[in-house]
Amino acid sequence: MLELLPAPPVDPLWELTAAYGADDRPERLNLVLGVYRDEAGTTPVMRAVREAEIVLADRSASKEYRGLSGNTAFNRAMLRTVLGSGGGAAGGPAAVPGDGPAARATAIQTVAGTGALRLLADLVRHTRPGTTVWISDPAYVNHRPIMEAAGLRVRTYRWVGADGHHDAAGMLEDLRQAGRDEVVLLQGCCHNPTGVDPSARTWADLADLAGRNGWVPLVDLAYHGLGDGLEADLAPTRMLAERLPELLIAVSCSKNFGLYADRTGCAIVLSPSARALRHVDTALQNAARTLYSMPPEHGAAIVATILEDEALRASWQAELDTMRGRIRANRAALTLQLADLGRPALAAVLAGQKGMFSTLPLNEEQMLRLRGEFAIYGTTTGRINIAGIQAERIPCLARGIAAVSGA
CATH class of the missing domain: 3.90.1150.10 (Aspartate Aminotransferase, domain 1)
Structure with missing residues (x-):
């Protein structure tokens, strides 16, 4: 054979x-x-990561299975960090106090940002088989292979003009062809490979276009905190979450926590329907079950420990600022x-x-x-x-x- x-x-x-x-x-x-x-x-290894590992070692937590959604504290922390409000019910779309984006979101821990992209691609294929995902040209080297491996069609939109700057007009012209329920993959900040990002005005134009034409953004967040600062880098994603009914987000902790080898990530889905979120949560868990069953615990526990502790979070953000x-x-x-x-x-x-x-x-x-x-x-x-x-x-x-x- x-x-x-x-x-x-x-x-x-x-x-x-x-x-x-x-x-x-x-x-x-x-x-x-x-x-x-x-x-x-x-x-x-970031200082906050080392300190969190000491805390975790002192706790001597069990190595028992966490479940298909992974570390629930990590998922809650990712919802709060990425969406900026609310706490979310990790691994499930239970009600969240308030009416912010986190109140209509569910999250599942993944095997790094790559795993989040693949799970979300599988969700799209399960929901709408054979649909088209639009990616930038040029794109992160793994975007096309991941989407095609999930059975989705791929088209491209312009990203950089002849002058080396962002081609907002070309991108918007191309994406006017994206149809209802198709997916547009956008990097939330610090575009890989170009380092070229849209302006705030262009992000608003993208939200308007998605709202009119009905396509769904899939935001790849891998470098937040390393561009203009954590809050500024997350602002476009939060704006899309506020303005659009549906949003897919793939989050990586490899770069901004330095957890490259721990393969720590998260897939977040927003929808106005509690029923849809319950089905999304089950679909994501089922996809995870067939790919890797459950994600690794160590990195997620580190991130949750840092983000839930005020002093550790401040230390992490200070070091992230130094890296930037x-x-x-x-x-x-x-x-x-x-x-x-x-x-x-x-x-x-x-x-x-x-x-x-x-x-x-x-x-x-x-x-x-x-x-x-x-x-x-x-x-x-x-x-x-x-x-x-x-x-x-x-x-x-x-x-x-x-x-x-x-x-």
Whole structure:
């Protein structure tokens, strides 16, 4: 049987990572994987995470199964954090005091943000088989495979214009074709791979268009807190939740809690109907049961412990602010270096981006030159991880980019 298996495609990011590992040049620079690195070049465990782990160790909690919805305290904390009000009934759509978005939401813990996207894609397929999901062009490398693996059709909408800035007019023109009950996948902030985000006005236009045409936004939240600050980064998602009857949200705790290996995430669904939410909750649990049964507990317990403790939450937010500040400083330093090297247009493009990633306006040949001649590893589409650069290496990075970009 296995001899009949055709050669499958290799994941491009992990293929690049393997190539980096085999490169013996001491000056090599890995800007491929989307992880935060400090000035020592390591991905640190956040202080609040360490403190929460001590609390959890002292409690010596049982390792008994949590259930298909995962950690209920974590789910409640995610509803409060993402939607900004109410507490939610984790793992179920029971009534919540007040009339905010959390009162009409349900949440289920998932295997990271990727698992949340897949569960929500399965929910869409179960509700409306073969429907279309619209993704940005370019998009996060895993968006199309996840949606297609769930049996959904994929179409794209424009994202970046020729000037390197957000193409709001092109995006809205494309999304006017999205029909009722189709899904539009939007990244809530710090767009991966481009670092280019819509303006507040464009977010409002998207809400208006969704309301008129009846399509459902699916917001991918993976980098909140690393763009303009936690509240500002969540503002577009909260606005959609306030204005639209239905909303799907996939949340990752990998980046802003540094829980990459703990695979911690959450799927949130909003609906005006309590009956619909009960069915949604069961459908999500059933999908989880067939994919992985129950999500891992450790990361969710850490996040719940942090968000439920005022001092730990303050410590986490302070460290998150420091991480965001370092990312901004890296981008500003790279921008200044490129301008000084006679590349002002390229510098201007990078200056308008935010979050962990930037997309260089370089073609595949130029990115291969950057790797071959300067040992600088980014994707062939131009994406580099701004959060992975040590400050002392920025001049070298700028010289390599300037050299391959031409006059």
